[in-house]
Amino acid sequence: MNKIFNINLGGYPCTIDEDAYEELKAYLKAIRHHFRSSEGYEEIVADIETRMAELFQENLNGRPIITNQDVEIAISIMGTPEDFGAEIPEEEKVKTKSSKFNIKTGKRLFKDTNDQVVGGVCSGIAAYFGIEDPLWVRLFFVLITISGGFGIIAYLILWAILPKAETAADRLSMKGEKINVASIAKTIEEEIDHFSDKISEWGDEIGSKKKAKKKKVKYETV
Amino acid sequence: MKLENTKAQMRKGVLELCILSIISEKDVYPSDIIKQLKKHELTVVEGTIYPLLTRLKNAGLLSYYWQESTSGPPRKYFQITDLGKSFLGELTETWNKLVYAVNQSTKNINQ
Incomplete structure (x- = not known):
C-alpha cells in the first residue's frame, strides 16, 4: 500500500505513487542544479519536465499510476547530470585557471x-x-x-x-564530497532534520520563557 | 586525464553539427534527433540535447512551433532558420577539412 500524489509535470497532470514521487523530485532537483547557470535555464528545465511527462504517458500504456520503475526508465532515457557531466568540466577548468584561490x-x-x-x-x-x-x-x-x-x-x-x-x-x-543526485538528496535530508531540530529548540525556549513569565506574574500578584 | 571524458568531449564537439544537419532535412521533435543519432551509433542521452537546442534557438539558428500530440502534452518541433542554414554550411566545410587533416595526421595508426 502506498500514498499517491497528483502532480503537474511540465503542464501535464500525472498521478504518481509516493516512492516514485520522491525519486522524481530528487532527480529534477539535480537537473535544476546542474543547469542552474546554463543559458535558458528555465526553458531547458521546462522542456525536460514536459518530456518526462510524455515518457511516463508512453510507458504507462493505460495504467493509471506512475511507479518507481517508470521513473527509472524515464531517467535512463533522459540521463542524469553524471551522464552529461562531460559538459561541465570545460567551464570549471576556466574557473580554476582564472582564480588562484580555487x-x-x-x-x-x-x-x-x-x-x-x-x-x-x-x-x-x-x-x-x-x-x-x-x-x-x-x-x-x-x-x-x-x-x-x-x-x-x-x-x-x-x-x-x-x-x-x-x-x-x-x-x-x-567537506570535499562528490556532488551527484544521491549526495545532494542526502545533504538536503540532513538539513531538513537540522532545521526541524532548531525549530523544536526554539519551541522549547519560547515555552520555557512563557512559563518563566507566568511565574513572575504569579509572584507579583502574590 | 580520463578516457571517458575525452571521448565525451569529442562527441560533444560534433553534436551541434549533427543536430543542425538532421533538422535541416525536416522539422523534428528532440526525441527524433536521438533516434537518428542512435541509428548512426552516436549514442547520447536526451538530457544532453535540450540545452544545445535552447542555445541554438537563442542564437537564431533554429526556431520552433507547437504541435498537438495524441499521446501527451503538446510537442515542440524544431526547424532550421536561414541563418542556421548558412551556419551549417560553414560548419560542414570546416568539418570536411578537419576530417582530412585528422586522417592525414593519423595515417600511421590506420596502416
Whole structure:
C-alpha cells in the first residue's frame, strides 16, 4: 500500500505513487542544479519536465499510476547530470585557471553557519580539514589569541572573506564530497532534520520563557 | 586525464553539427534527433540535447512551433532558420577539412 500524489509535470497532470514521487523530485532537483547557470535555464528545465511527462504517458500504456520503475526508465532515457557531466568540466577548468584561490580537489573553505558559535569560521575550517569536532579549531584560535592577539585579527579576516555554505552543493564541497543526485538528496535530508531540530529548540525556549513569565506574574500578584 | 571524458568531449564537439544537419532535412521533435543519432551509433542521452537546442534557438539558428500530440502534452518541433542554414554550411566545410587533416595526421595508426 502506498500514498499517491497528483502532480503537474511540465503542464501535464500525472498521478504518481509516493516512492516514485520522491525519486522524481530528487532527480529534477539535480537537473535544476546542474543547469542552474546554463543559458535558458528555465526553458531547458521546462522542456525536460514536459518530456518526462510524455515518457511516463508512453510507458504507462493505460495504467493509471506512475511507479518507481517508470521513473527509472524515464531517467535512463533522459540521463542524469553524471551522464552529461562531460559538459561541465570545460567551464570549471576556466574557473580554476582564472582564480588562484580555487582548490583543485573540489574542496572549498566555507563558513559553516549550521554549526556556529561566533561566525561559523572554525566549524568551516574543521569541515575542510576533516576534523570531527570543531572545538579543537576553536581552542586553537583562543590559544593564538591569548598568546599575542593575532587570533582575533585572523578570525575577523576569515569571517569577512569566507562565503557562507548556503546550498547543498556548497556543503558538499566544504567537506570535499562528490556532488551527484544521491549526495545532494542526502545533504538536503540532513538539513531538513537540522532545521526541524532548531525549530523544536526554539519551541522549547519560547515555552520555557512563557512559563518563566507566568511565574513572575504569579509572584507579583502574590 | 580520463578516457571517458575525452571521448565525451569529442562527441560533444560534433553534436551541434549533427543536430543542425538532421533538422535541416525536416522539422523534428528532440526525441527524433536521438533516434537518428542512435541509428548512426552516436549514442547520447536526451538530457544532453535540450540545452544545445535552447542555445541554438537563442542564437537564431533554429526556431520552433507547437504541435498537438495524441499521446501527451503538446510537442515542440524544431526547424532550421536561414541563418542556421548558412551556419551549417560553414560548419560542414570546416568539418570536411578537419576530417582530412585528422586522417592525414593519423595515417600511421590506420596502416
